[in-house]
Amino acid sequence: MSTPIPPLPRWADLFLLPVINLMAALFICGLIVLAIGENPIEALGVMLKGAFVYSGGLGYTLYYTTNFVFTGLAVATAFHAMLFNIGGEGQAYLGGLGAALVAFAMGWAPSIIALPLAIAGAALLGACWGVIPGYLQARRGSHIVITTIMFNFIAASIMVWLLTGPMLEPGQQSPQSAPLPASSHLPAMHEIFAAIGIKISSTPFNASFLLALLALVLFWVLIWRTRLGYAIRAVGQNPEAAHYAGINVPRTIIITMAISGGFAGLLATNEILGVSDRIILNYTAGYGFTGIAVALMGRNHPIGIFLASLLFGALYQGGAELDFEFQSITREMVLLIQGMIILFSGALAYMFNPPLARLIARLTVSRRAAAHG
């Protein structure tokens, strides 16, 4: 029998392990870049510069970050109740419909009324799309992984039907809705900064980022500072014990999925209300799925989720920059690099756990021994 793995200290689990995973992924990517005949250090430099330095780079990075914060929070909320919500994609998609329907209905109202309602609409429809699988899990025992995946397909089909039929802009070749009324437009950051006299590059980066930061804080308060958050975590740790302690488990599951879907739905505030001002087919572009990797890497903690979102945002933006800079690095190559990082920080997240834990344990022991000796 192998020796039991000593527990990993909290700081190592939260910081050291993700960093090691990232380094391992970057190392493998470096080898691949080397294999196709480019300089990996130079490539890394281009990525970092593209993501943070050049004019507009940071704006794009934060724009992608906003999406990942919302979908990452959606997955993390469900994780705390040990529910694996794979449906962020569909919930975000439906959130767009909610935002658009409210925006169209409130076209007459000033922004101060229309905008909050449109945001609420996004969260509400996203929540509805989370509640149904939640109900099926809680009351009917249908596994949440299966139902949420299925609900992604249903959401996609509904949106296809709407965008090629009832909601299609007349005379338009692409499947997209008519533009939303101006009253429900979330101002872009370059518009906000221009208003106070600071000129920054025009990018899709918009006010929904502030909403994402607010959502991170709300998430922290909800999970660790409220009775409901306690119930969610209790259900996640041990449903039987939670039930014995008087927590209504099915009800908690349904509410958790509502909140989870609501977070996912808020992605629409960035994509629909902030950037495109209309619904475009497939606008969710896989952000819902990447949210799973974000939550895993961020250890379901708001700070971790923010950092992981920033990382993925930088990868998306810096990756595009790689494609610009090197003719030999194609978009498929960029996808591969992103996939490596997801693989190491998501699927193989705990691969380095046993050796790292043993190493730390040994170091601590020898230090203690040295102190005694």
Added chain:
Amino acid sequence: MKISLTAILTAVTVSAATIAWADEFKPAVIYDMGGKFDESFNEGVYNGIKRFTEETGVEVMEFEVTNEAQRQQAMERMVQRGATVVLGVGFAQADAINAVSEANPDVNFSIIDVNWLDQPNLRQYAFKEQEGSYLVGIAAAMASETGTVGFVGGMDIPLIRAFACGYQQGVKSANADVAVLENMTGTTPAAWNDPAKGAELTQSQIDRGADVIYQAAGGTGVGVIQAAADAGKLAIGVDSNQNHMAPGNVLTSMLKRVDVAAYETMKDAMSGEFETGVRNLGIAEDGVSWALDEHNADLISDEMKAAIEAAADQIRSGEIVVHDYRSDSSCPTD
């Protein structure tokens, strides 16, 4: 001494001007989601760009978009990198190019498959797909032994209906008794890349008696050609010359010369004679035509060739006007 100094100065000025000019011309192209090797639309553009680079030695900056937000970003990045002409590929880039061309009046822009924008620095290419489809419709009607021919479209949009409508008109002009079966693969962009469904639709048209099937369906068309070849029937290719994909079973291909549009854009921008506005390329402009090569020479009889050439001449001279579905959302043969 004085003369030679002037000569040197002139030489220096001229070479400096040449260098400055050479530095100034920086072309860029933004391929869309299909990617530049999609064996269809984007690849046609790529071929035009390749030809331009081979002839002039000028490298063209390129980018393939992977999500919606990148279209505009890529165009802006190209401008920031000093591009003097930016070519957009496909109607999905229309909104992006409209915004970027408005914000950068000093840069030339060009886009393919768009004709509804209005910017002073933007050239737009539209093709008269109905005219090329008319020609292959004649070929289909004359090659059919069963008296039934088929059409398989990709995504159900006005553009593809224009293909179908031109085809129907061509078929009926050659033989009014020939029936035309028509199917669209779907209503979403996924319909451009679903060869299995393309094969299924083709098989069902063959079961209903069709023996020549024309496809305008992007990657889905590969399945159409495959299914027709498997059943020993004839298919008609689209966009690029697809005669080689199943020699002996591809009657002909309707050529949409996006490569010409791409090549012409770069060439004109380089020579400084970049005229903006809308260019409608039809048979008269060599923008659309039909393919005849060693792979289908045995399938096209002299009689068919003569009929197609005659119709092409009549379209060129204006004697035949092929109705464009997009002009009034209806087709006279329906």
